[in-house]
Amino acid sequence: MTKVLLIIIIPVIFISFFRLGSITLFDVDEAVFAEATKEMVQGGDWITPVYNGENRYDKPILFYWLMAGSYKVFGINEFGARFPSALASFFLALSVFFFVRRFSDEKGAIHAAGSLVLSMFFLAYSHAAVTDMALTLFITLSLFSIYLSLNEKRSYIYGFYIFSALAFLTKGLIGVFFPFGIAVIYLSVTEGTAGIKKVFNLKGIVLFLVFSTPWCIAQIATNGREFVQQFFIKHHFARYTGVISGHRGPVYYYIPVLLAGLFPWIAFLPAGIRNVFDRENLELRTLNSGAGLFALIWFVFIFVFFSFSTTKLPNYVLPAIPAIAILISSGMHEQDKWRRYSNVFISVMALVLSIGFVLLEKYISRLGDYDTGWTIAAASIMIAVTALGIYTVFTGKGYYHVLSFLTIIFFFTLLTKVLPDANQYLQGTLYRYSLYAKDRLHQSETYGGIIAYRMNNPSIVFYSDHKVINVRDRNKLLPFLSDNRILIAIAKMKDVETLKVLGFNLLENDGRYALLERK
Template structure:
């Protein structure tokens, strides 16, 4: 009895600690460009304008993605005000939802220990835990796709009643709809392709009779149709840009300049699965084996992870976060394996974590070599203590897990998970000095001191993604359309295409103006004798005003 009570106490201590660290991390860092600043600013502008249909960035129409995350960020700003944790709250909750979903699904399908281990694996996987603290779309997409996957698994299990099957399938359709509203058509294309492949791999032809397609499509279109119709009515240019440019051309061409080799995602997967590298291959191979019954859940998980990984690997557009939706499926597969893992394999997994920690400590002094300018050197040096702590946690946690492996397998798994999670969070927190530099945050106070309600702001041959949010001001772009090219084609009056035209307008400004300028361009403008007073500068930007006297 005392052992049971101790186990429960340790469980609740661990859960509370995990949640405290998770939520603390949401507000502990400045919003870093590009994604974090972009989606926070879009939500701020949505609240400021009251327009929840036409999404805008820097006051310009921005239709690259559907609005679910912007809506959620805007709602958070309405409720709690502007800030870092508010901007990350949706992604943080989505990350926790994924952990809870795999725990619940694993328990219902495979038993309590699998559910617990699935939560430990997913919550501690470096990529999942890190992206749960970054305001980017891929965590929201992954959470909604996890809803679709877990609901499908629960609906199709052999012992599901007719009512359970119908209700869970409707949740699956709702998950796909919300995934579409998060990031576009991949929210239904990827699960649909997985279903087709699973049908042939598992020879489960009858699954198509259990999908409740009619009611499911009704739920799907009730969720997705209203916004697509309303935004198309307000913006006739939207359908072609969104469906052709942002989907077909993004996948089949290098139009977004995000190409990479076929193996691009392999190192990301390996690093992202830390601290579970030692059981990754064995866990994935779980899905190959047949199990008694009509529905093959492990095959579904394997097809889900394998196809999505393959899909993005052959795509012409690649970013590290794209493969995030495969992590819940991998967590469930690995949790099934951990239920019967041998001491030798668990020992190897813990030893790998220890080795990674020792390697981090050994390479610590090489981190400052990553600095590209003298300005960055102290920023990397400031990062060293957190890297050292993260490496020490990994090394000590792995070593402790190795000691526990022989007699306390469950405790060894938990220690491995917490060591991996805490090490990853230390790395995130320590990055803040570099993030502040990337965002230009050190210059915010100086710019705010010069701002008046009538001050016009320009961004000259660069576009800042985070400063507009912190300054609560949009900027007029000059000679640099960046990702806003499509919106500027619709409203060309919102920017200045040529630098010479900016020079003319700057000289003729009737009131106070501020410009954020690329440093080399600032030197060119200085040679032209343009009236400018520097109010802030770093190697990435120079900020000036046209009023020569403070």
């Protein structure tokens, strides 16, 4: 058992924590959470998150508290901001492992946890200072609890309610809707409508209210109607029925998202789904049939819900990934033609990706002086995956351990080569400009402020350590020009001429962003 745990724990620790604080925060979400939590720690308001001096109602309070605790331990920095997500990913992987082992075997548990951990979804969101990994952990623990309460001890139902409350405090009503909706559908399918009553427990409801309502009551007492309007209506119902921040997508949006986010393991999902309904080959199903059906309903519920949501983002579907990993673990046990199909898919996709990485090298070289050697390394890894897949198609032998090793090497390449360059390209200039503004304004007694002209980049607020004046057009900028105070402006190159006319001098630009000053 100790050896098996090490097989899981070592890759999880590596993927979750390796180079966690090595790059600057990305705009928009990472930086806005990090800055709002910084203002919470510095300002002492632990009820209402504040960003750039204004109340922020986008998300509930729990993730801010977790990040604030991390700041207290590690300091206000990138590692401290990302640590809660990394820690949540660690516990998520372990919970999936132990759940599947309970209803399958150690091999199935390794496959489930492995397909979860060795996925782009896990790599990305374990390293992101956003709510999604914490939300996924709490929803997963809630659903595991309800399943255990139905199959083992009834007292597990309390975990269902407690973790649902924590999910609510992490990202709102979705943290309640998903666990209850999935549980109700599962019981309706397995026991009929009479079984639905097993979801409800008076003591559990009391526990849910004890955990979830104090913050809401405090918010309503403090901010009243503004909180209800912004938090519940705008950021819950309007987000589902309307497009927020331009994040729309077609109904099939999450199909390519899942293919990319779970490659190569997604290839075994069809076999795993087949196993849920297969009545003739029961010996193939190492996963408890009830757990398989539960995972399928879990996956389909979230997938369909967000597929028909007007606002779409890749991270929305993250709470379904543990369920998909459980189904994948079942599919990876196959010894028949389904495994051949899976390996053909992996080979073809890996070959396409290898060609894509070669073409990407030419594109990146046009962007600037960036190291493109990693594209050849990535292409080589994908060619190796292609060769292994072809070998397995003809021999029928498994190669999961080799595929896992190649995936880890690929992730190492991403974390050490790709991510730093991507961060430098996307955030490097804004980071330098923010530090300049911070130093310049600290030195001046006639400081007027920092202007973000027609931009929404919270990283400027975080790294400049100043409140930033967000200006959307020329007329709204004019009132700030009425005196002789020093103003620092950060803008896109297309707006430089407008700012020059208003008395700003261009200090520096990188072709995309410009730093200007008005004395």
